[in-house]
Amino acid sequence: MGHPEEVDVIVCGGGPAGCVVAGRLAYADPNLKVMLIEGGANNRDDPWVYRPGIYVRNMQQDGINDKATFYKDTMESSYLRGRQSIVPCANILGGGSSINFQMYTRASASDWDDFKTEGWTAKDLLPLMKRLENYQKPTNNDSHGYDGPIAISNGGTITALAHDFLRASDAMGIPFSDDIQDLNTSHASEIWAKYINRHTGRRSDAATAYVHSVMDVQNNLYLRTNARVNRVIFEGNKAVGVTYVPARNRAHGGQLKETMVKARKYVVLSSGTLGTPQILERSGVGDSKLLQKLDIKVVSDVPGVGEQYQDHYTTLSLYRVSNESATLDDFLRGDKEVQKELFAEWETSPEKARLSSNAIDAGFKIRPTEEELKEMGPEFNELWDKYFKDKPDKPVMFGSIVSGAYADHTLLPPGKYMTMFQYLEYPASRGHIHISSPSPYKAPTFDSGFMNHKADFAPLRWSYKKTREVARRMDAFRGELTSHHPHFYPGSPAACKDIDIKTAKQIYPDGLSVGIHMGTWHKPGDQYDASKVHEDIKYTEDDDKAIDDWVADHVETTWHSLGTCAMKPHEEGGVVDGRLNVFGTQNLKCVDLSICPDNLGTNTYSSALLVGEKGADLLIEELGLKVKLPHAPVPHAPVPKGVPGTQQVR
Numbered sequence: 001m002g003h004p005e006e007v008d009v010i011v012c013g014g015g016p017a018g019c020v021v022a023g024r025l026a027y028a029d030p031n032l033k034v035m036l037i038e039g040g041a042n043n044r045d046d047p048w049v050y051r052p053g054i055y056v057r058n059m060q061q062d063g064i065n066d067k068a069t070f071y072k073d074t075m076e077s078s079y080l081r082g083r084q085s086i087v088p089c090a091n092i093l094g095g096g097s098s099i100n101f102q103m104y105t106r107a108s109a110s111d112w113d114d115f116k117t118e119g120w121t122a123k124d125l126l127p128l129m130k131r132l133e134n135y136q137k138p139t140n141n142d143s144h145g146y147d148g149p150i151a152i153s154n155g156g157t158i159t160a161l162a163h164d165f166l167r168a169s170d171a172m173g174i175p176f177s178d179d180i181q182d183l184n185t186s187h188a189s190e191i192w193a194k195y196i197n198r199h200t201g202r203r204s205d206a207a208t209a210y211v212h213s214v215m216d217v218q219n220n221l222y223l224r225t226n227a228r229v230n231r232v233i234f235e236g237n238k239a240v241g242v243t244y245v246p247a248r249n250r251a252h253g254g255q256l257k258e259t260m261v262k263a264r265k266y267v268v269l270s271s272g273t274l275g276t277p278q279i280l281e282r283s284g285v286g287d288s289k290l291l292q293k294l295d296i297k298v299v300s301d302v303p304g305v306g307e308q309y310q311d312h313y314t315t316l317s318l319y320r321v322s323n324e325s326a327t328l329d330d331f332l333r334g335d336k337e338v339q340k341e342l343f344a345e346w347e348t349s350p351e352k353a354r355l356s357s358n359a360i361d362a363g364f365k366i367r368p369t370e371e372e373l374k375e376m377g378p379e380f381n382e383l384w385d386k387y388f389k390d391k392p393d394k395p396v397m398f399g400s401i402v403s404g405a406y407a408d409h410t411l412l413p414p415g416k417y418m419t420m421f422q423y424l425e426y427p428a429s430r431g432h433i434h435i436s437s438p439s440p441y442k443a444p445t446f447d448s449g450f451m452n453h454k455a456d457f458a459p460l461r462w463s464y465k466k467t468r469e470v471a472r473r474m475d476a477f478r479g480e481l482t483s484h485h486p487h488f489y490p491g492s493p494a495a496c497k498d499i500d501i502k503t504a505k506q507i508y509p510d511g512l513s514v515g516i517h518m519g520t521w522h523k524p525g526d527q528y529d530a531s532k533v534h535e536d537i538k539y540t541e542d543d544d545k546a547i548d549d550w551v552a553d554h555v556e557t558t559w560h561s562l563g564t565c566a567m568k569p570h571e572e573g574g575v576v577d578g579r580l581n582v583f584g585t586q587n588l589k590c591v592d593l594s595i596c597p598d599n600l601g602t603n604t605y606s607s608a609l610l611v612g613e614k615g616a617d618l619l620i621e622e623l624g625l626k627v628k629l630p631h632a633p634v635p636h637a638p639v640p641k642g643v644p645g646t647q648q649v650r
């Protein structure tokens with residue numbers, strides 16, 4: 001079917017927010033022509049998308065079929081000891097939801113209230129949070145939904161390591177709770193839920209849920225993939241269409257081959273936090289000084305475009321676990337037999353397969369105690385007083401356990417691992433992204449801003465210590481992988497100890513070299529003793545410095561970019577108003593996580609969907625339509641023989 005040259009609404013970017021907008025609008029009125037233009041490939045029936053357990057592979061960059069765009073800091077950062085950080089972001093239909101780790105969490109109520117925008121309080125948004133969910137876990141509160149298109153469950157399996165982690169966390173003063181995604185809990189642990197349908201064992205991505213579902217039953221949603229939106233076309237300041245180019249320019253020797261599509265009613269930018277500001281700037285909306293320098297005609301002078309880039313920051317620490325532990329390491333290493341077994345298990349019984357999981361089965365949200373606060377230094381305490389003290393629902397850090405090493409296995413010795421993810425939810429640091437040329441093929445100027453505010457070191461240091469104490473108290477703990485920890489002075493009581501000799505000998509029973517070089521290359525850990533009572537490790541100032549250096553060397557994105565087209569007044573650096581209209585333009589909205597004026601304490605897929613639902617409501621209202629509920633039935637990926645073509649809902 002050929003695509004029309006004019007439609008009613010064009011949605012630029014098929015991430016979670018864009019998919020919600022395009023799908024909801026098209027489903028609301030079969031006569032409304034909606035076009036969704038996505039820079040990456042179609043995700044439909046892609047086994048590297050719908051099988052949950054292979055998500056790690058999506059972070060490989062092979063230059064042929066990349067599912068992500070890798071944004072690299074343009075300059076070396078003095079805050080990262082000269083490093084240039086890399087922020088991968090989705091380049092595929094479904095956006096982050098097609099490649100992400102599928103961890104389900106939600107923002108705290110005060111996060112939305114802090115937007116200070118009419119219609120955006122947590123109370124206003126709660127019905128939309130429910131509307132998007134097909135929640136498949138038992139729960140004891142009324143904040144979840146059951147008839148929406150996005151499935152949330154515990155996946156096919158929960159490892160014993162996760163239970164071990166929860167018990168050890170409890171011993172560290174972090175109580176277990178049924179559900180810490182109730183918008184209020186800020187210090188507790190839980191079985192961490194996943195965007196996986198428990199009936200089908202499939203990833204619950206936004207394109208399958210909102211777009212493929214509608215395209216299966218209606219013909220008014222036009223999907224263009226591998227097409228990069230270049231710019232918005234304006235008549236005066238009214239958006240009347242867009243141009244797009246092939247996502248790769250190799251075919252045309254670098255020449256711009258633009259195709260134009262007209263929009264009778266709206267142009268919606270949903271190209272994500274790093275994509276949307278670039279389209280705005282190429283279209284003449286941004287800081288007039290930058291635009292004039294690049295010879296781009298100014299449509300609206302909005303200096304906030306591309307500013308206030310935010311993320312969450314993570315460091316990962318790796319621990320050895322007992323050889324009996326169930327982990328994904330052999331699968332991830334590429335052991336052919338194990339891969340065959342796990343893929344076969346997933347094919348035959350996806351509802352209980354090990355691959356119907358991300359192996360991230362438990363986690364916690366934490367706030368420091370008064371005692372801990374005293375050790376976190378003046379910069380963080382100032383931030384605490386301003387930001388956290390009066391908002392008891394805001395956690396400072398998240399921590400979660402991966403049953404396996406989230407790492408490049410060629411860099412690791414043999415054996416089994418667990419990874420502690422510790423991530424900072426409300427960093428004070430800020431970055432920016434701006435185009436460096438009017439060409440959509442030229443890399444932008446990007447500064448992630450990671451760690452450029454000193455207050456961000458203390459919570460990362462604190463949570464490293466906290467997760468280390470949890471790890472040491474776990475039954476499966478068998479040492480620290482020293483290469484993936486801070487480099488403390490060898491004589492410090494805080495110095496890491498690696499695998500104990502007994503566990504090492506189990507790995508290489510006939511090995512002749514196990515345990516040699518003790519004290520130089522290998523400082524072995526103590527042999528496992530179930531009766532051991534653990535004392536907290538004491539850290540000196542030098543030890544803290546070692547942790548801070550390690551943070552600077554290794555801190556990285558959690559892929560939770562937001563904030564570059566903030567919803568706040570123009571004079572305060574805002575880009576959109578409360579109805580998501582871009583200042584100084586007509587018929588142009590931004591609907592994705594770029595609109596967040598402040599951070600959200602959550603893994604951000606839930607929030608991207610929510611912003612999409614809110615944007616869809618605003619558009620549907622302005623078009624004089626009504627949202628059609630429930631949404632179109634969500635298809636399987638791919639439809640297996642003898643199984644109904646839709647996912648079951650509760």
Ligand SMILES: Cc1cc2nc3c(=O)[nH]c(=O)nc-3n(C[C@H](O)[C@H](O)[C@H](O)COP(=O)(O)OP(=O)(O)OC[C@H]3O[C@@H](n4cnc5c(N)ncnc54)[C@H](O)[C@@H]3O)c2cc1C
Pocket residue numbers: 012013014015016017018037038039040088089090091092093094095096097099100101102103104105227228229230270271272273275276279558559560561592593594602603604605606608
């Ligand atoms: C590797 C990774 C792991 C993550 N893990 C989790 C997790 O476990 N749990 C969680 O809750 N969240 C996670 N997230 C975050 C979550 O997926 C994102 O917050 C969410 O996808 C953001 O949605 P969005 O709609 O704002 O933008 P995006 O998802 O970034 O979507 C933007 C879309 O626009 C397209 N695009 C960009 N520029 C153009 C252009 N010029 N023309 C056309 N199309 C364009 C992109 O290809 C992309 O599809 C993860 C993200 C990543 C990348």
